[in-house]
Amino acid sequence: MEIPRGGSQCSALRIAVLTTELNKVVGEVHPKAMPVILNNDYERDTWLNASWEEAQELQRPFKDRELEIVAIGEPRDELNKL
Secondary structure (H helix, E strand, O other), X not given: OEEEEOOEEEEOOOOOOOEEOOOHHHHOOOOOOEEOOOOOXXXXXXXXXXXXXXXXXXXXXXXXXXXXXXXXXXXXXXXXXX
């Protein structure tokens, strides 16, 4: 996407973060929600190109057995205290 900026153009990426219910693994370290994880080409293509009726099926917790927490850090901002 090209964005006008002071007489010149710059490129910008657009992202969105969609959350869903916690799975057991994430629930042990975060109390509110987890991001939706699209894990393969089919899921990514479905999310980007399918109808909402089909794509919304991807808004689900990632399978516990396929997710491993490898590091947990200390909170570094005020948002973690809400």
